[in-house]
Amino acid sequence: MEIQNKKLDEGVFMQERQEVLGQWPTGKDVDLQEAADYQKRLSPERVFSTKLLEAKKAGRTLIQPRAGVPVIEEHIKLMQYLEKEGEADLLPTTIDSYTRQNRYAEAENGIQESIRLGRAMLNGFPAVNHGVAGCRRVIESVHTPLQVRHGTPDARLLTEIAYAGGFTSYEGGGISYNLPYCKNVPMETTIRSWQYVDRLTGLYEEMGISINREPYGPLTGTLVPPCISHAAAIIEALLAAEQGVRNITVGYGQCGNIVQDIAAIRTLEELTEEYLHKYGYDQVVVTTVLHQWMGGFPADEAKAFGVISTGSLIAALSKATKVIVKSPHEAIGIPTMEANAQGLRCTKQVVNMMADQIFQNSHLDEEMEIIRRETRCIVDKCFELGKGDIALGVCRGVVAGVLDVPFAPCRYNAGQMLPCRDNEGAIRILNMGNLPFPQDLKDFHAARIAERAKYEKRAPSFQMVIDDVYAIGKGRLVGRPRN
Numbered sequence: 001m002e003i004q005n006k007k008l009d010e011g012v013f014m015q016e017r018q019e020v021l022g023q024w025p026t027g028k029d030v031d032l033q034e035a036a037d038y039q040k041r042l043s044p045e046r047v048f049s050t051k052l053l054e055a056k057k058a059g060r061t062l063i064q065p066r067a068g069v070p071v072i073e074e075h076i077k078l079m080q081y082l083e084k085e086g087e088a089d090l091l092p093t094t095i096d097s098y099t100r101q102n103r104y105a106e107a108e109n110g111i112q113e114s115i116r117l118g119r120a121m122l123n124g125f126p127a128v129n130h131g132v133a134g135c136r137r138v139i140e141s142v143h144t145p146l147q148v149r150h151g152t153p154d155a156r157l158l159t160e161i162a163y164a165g166g167f168t169s170y171e172g173g174g175i176s177y178n179l180p181y182c183k184n185v186p187m188e189t190t191i192r193s194w195q196y197v198d199r200l201t202g203l204y205e206e207m208g209i210s211i212n213r214e215p216y217g218p219l220t221g222t223l224v225p226p227c228i229s230h231a232a233a234i235i236e237a238l239l240a241a242e243q244g245v246r247n248i249t250v251g252y253g254q255c256g257n258i259v260q261d262i263a264a265i266r267t268l269e270e271l272t273e274e275y276l277h278k279y280g281y282d283q284v285v286v287t288t289v290l291h292q293w294m295g296g297f298p299a300d301e302a303k304a305f306g307v308i309s310t311g312s313l314i315a316a317l318s319k320a321t322k323v324i325v326k327s328p329h330e331a332i333g334i335p336t337m338e339a340n341a342q343g344l345r346c347t348k349q350v351v352n353m354m355a356d357q358i359f360q361n362s363h364l365d366e367e368m369e370i371i372r373r374e375t376r377c378i379v380d381k382c383f384e385l386g387k388g389d390i391a392l393g394v395c396r397g398v399v400a401g402v403l404d405v406p407f408a409p410c411r412y413n414a415g416q417m418l419p420c421r422d423n424e425g426a427i428r429i430l431n432m433g434n435l436p437f438p439q440d441l442k443d444f445h446a447a448r449i450a451e452r453a454k455y456e457k458r459a460p461s462f463q464m465v466i467d468d469v470y471a472i473g474k475g476r477l478v479g480r481p482r483n
Contacts, residue, residue, distance in 0.1 A: 003188040005242050005391035008199045015472030016196065020156045024104045027157060035164035036207040038136070048145040048169035048212040049247040051090065051448060052287045054323055061351045063087070064289075066149060068124035070107075072134050075125050077335050078142040083144050085349050086341035090322060091142060093167070095150035095158065096124035097224055100181075102154055104128050122149075128161050135165020147171060147214070151181045154193045155174070158199055159282045159382030169212035169249075173236035175394060176216035180410040184231050184418035187412055188393040194236075195243055195391075202244020203238050205317040210247045213240050214289065216249020220407045221294025223419040223468060224253060225427045226264035227374035231403055233268065234275050235394050241281035249321065251289040254311045256477045257426040261423040262359055263367035265290055265318035271375055289316060292347075296473035297330035301339075304328040304347055304420055307472060312347040322326030323347060331473070367426070374441060375426070381436040402433030420464040423452035430460060456481055 021027035044050045055062050065082055069075050075093070082088045098107035107129050110122035116449050127135055127148065139146060147169035148162045155172055162170060174191030182190070201211050215236035233250040240248055250272045252264050269288045275286050292311030297304050308326050314322035327335035327343040334345070381402045386393020397403045399416030408415065416433030429435065429445045453460045460480060467479025 003191055003391045003395060005239060005389050007202075007243055008195055013196070013199055017097045017160075020196070023102070023157045024128055026128060026161060029132045030160050030164045032164075032203070035132075035412075036204060036209055037205065038164070038166060038170070039209040039211075040141075042166060043143075044169065045143050046145050046166075046168065047210075048090065048147060049210040049285070052212060052247070052249065053285060055089075055321050056285075056287050057427060059319055060355065061320055062089035062353060063325055063344055063347050064090035064092060064147070064322055065325050065327070065344055066092050066094050067337070067340055068092065068096070068149075069094060069120045070111050070122040070124070070126055070245055071120075072130055072137055076119070076138055079138065079142050079146070081337045082341055082344065083142050088144060088344050090169075091144045091146045092149045093127065093138065095122045095152065096122035096126050098122065099124070099126045099158060100150050100152040102152075102157070105106070113136065119170075127165065128158055132161060135161060135247060139166035147212070151177055151216075151277050153177055153182050153185050153190045153289075156193055156196045159197045163200065163204060163211060168210075169214065170197070170213045170427060171216055172197070173215040174239065175231075175232045175236055175398075175403075176219060179232075179279065179398070179405045179410045179413050180216075180220045181409075183409050184381070185410070187398050191239065191391055191395065195239065197401065198240040198243035198245050198402035201240070205244050205246050212247045212249060213245045214249040214251060214335040215240075215326040217289065217461060218253025218291045218294045218406050221253050222407050223295075223373070223421075223427055224255070224373045225419055225429060226252065226260065226267070226404065228405060228417075229253065229367065230264070230271060230375040231378040231382070232296055232405075234272050234375070235382065235403075236271050237283070237284070237286070237389055238275060238279060238390050241276055241284050243375055246283055247285050247287075247450070249289050251291060251324075251401070253294045254292040254314055255427045256293070257421075257424060258308070258310075258314060258360055259316075259363050259367050260426040261290075261314045262318040263364055264370055265314075265320050267368050267371045267375070271372060275379065288318075289322045289324060290318060293326045293472060295396075296470060298473055298475060299331040301328040303475065304330055305342075308343050308346050309350050312350035313354060315347075316351045317357065317359040323351065334476060370444065374437060377436050377438070383451075393438065402436055404433050404435065413471045418462070418465060420449065421452070421468045421478050422448035423478070424454050430462075430465065452478070
């Protein structure tokens, strides 16, 4: 498939749309004009983009959990609990794994089994099966904006149902919902599917409804250098903007070093706006999201709250527009609604305490400049590989290892770049692979890792990577060797 970053032709899109809506019976209930009218009737307090814009202007950090269960009544109960007891500013609806793989018949069986057994037999909310009416029941049950969070390579039907159902924010993209989630799906395939998602979002925008789109920032969530996740987020923002999206939230997963994490969030917004303006997308509003630690958690709940608190601190000091909150049950599995609410309240306490504080540090400026240079190297090289077309360029860039996500399951990902921490816990690059960095940046990473190696009295090696993966779960940030 020859992919290009060009707004989809309306005739082609509408023809494809009929095929998409025919994938499951609930698709017949989607009427674009009626859906737009419903969205327009939503009160401002239920609109994601409105809430984000207010927070950005005020310099506030909003809090949002992850959550979703298969039965509508139970999902409503969960959302209402997180809104009231968790004090959530924004709410999610996490989609189940069958729906993510377009296996709607099995999702239907999961709903019925959940009802029969009286407990959740799916790991999320099967929105396609519940259809437009079911989604609207959820939307109308709370006063807080709701976002669909999932992990779907082909999310076209899910998007149609979600938007018609009243959801005002939608996560994902053709890069971030491929490389960390898929094994055998070519990049061209997911980018084309997500062009449909973004064109549909653009159509709603043209009808006066601004639906927020959020590329998934953390990718694999394990030792991902800021430049890698930044490049993916910026490229997905450019792809979305071409299709008419006007409200974009770019994300980053907490890595653990305070200076690097704050530098990452601040440069993410700056660089995304830089590239959008550079390529003529001047009407896009950019906000940011910090994902609390996505790696292994301590099983001890008290220690888990420590991890949650550090993520809250970074979100607040970096002035992220929102933070995605973890629960103290992270090491165990899907949290109870009580544990989920505890994570939210813990985060809100820290965010509120830090709201009026400004973080400045001489090392912060240095770290920000490193991230800027690295990110521009990757994004610009992708443009070069695509001969000016970023959709084509990123597909070629992924295969070439120019954009290389560590530990990704996708066989099209080069998997040659290898990260580890430096002596202060910042993510550095142990093996460059084919990252298009100049020699001075390569030397910078080598020197920082060598400094750690000298301190630990061992040679830089893959063992450092292994130690770092497990470190936080064992109560540390840097994976020091045992004495």
